[in-house]
Amino acid sequence: MTDESPSRLELLHFARRVVIQQAKAALAQLDRWIAEEQRREAERRRGEEMRPPAPEWLIERGLDKKNLVAVHAGGCWKVTKSGRCVGLSRAQALDALRQHVPACSQCRPDTALGFLE
Template identity: 70%
Template sequence: MRPSPPEWLIERGLQKTTIVAVHVGGCWTVRKSSRCIEVSQAQALHALRQQVPACTRCRPDSALGFLA
């Protein structure tokens, strides 16, 4: 059996020092990316509050009820 995907992901840049986007855990655009790290709901919300862009495909801001 495959493990279930994480609930939330943060995608880092190529240098892995900047945060590029917030994603829902099952987002198809980053499923196999080694640049993503699993985060808690609170961490995903914090990133969105810090102006980290939400993925335009999976819309984690909508899933979290975050209105900018």
């Protein structure tokens, strides 16, 4: 009866092949993750580049959309993300102030626009 079990050297070579196979699979997975993250980053950059510039002036509307609440400077911290603000041109902001739409007491768009009643 002969001993047909693999030798220690054969087992070590087998273990080496398994480690190489697992390392290749792990590297392939890492490469997929890197490629996916690069794609996301490129998409985010494209989105930022394509985003229109923030409006310089805003008008805040009330809940009924007809009631004009206030004129704001574009970067006013008081403006909420409620979707009730619409971007304005400089001329439109001045016109709204002329029509007695109140200026925001925090960002003072009337002062920035040089509007004097």
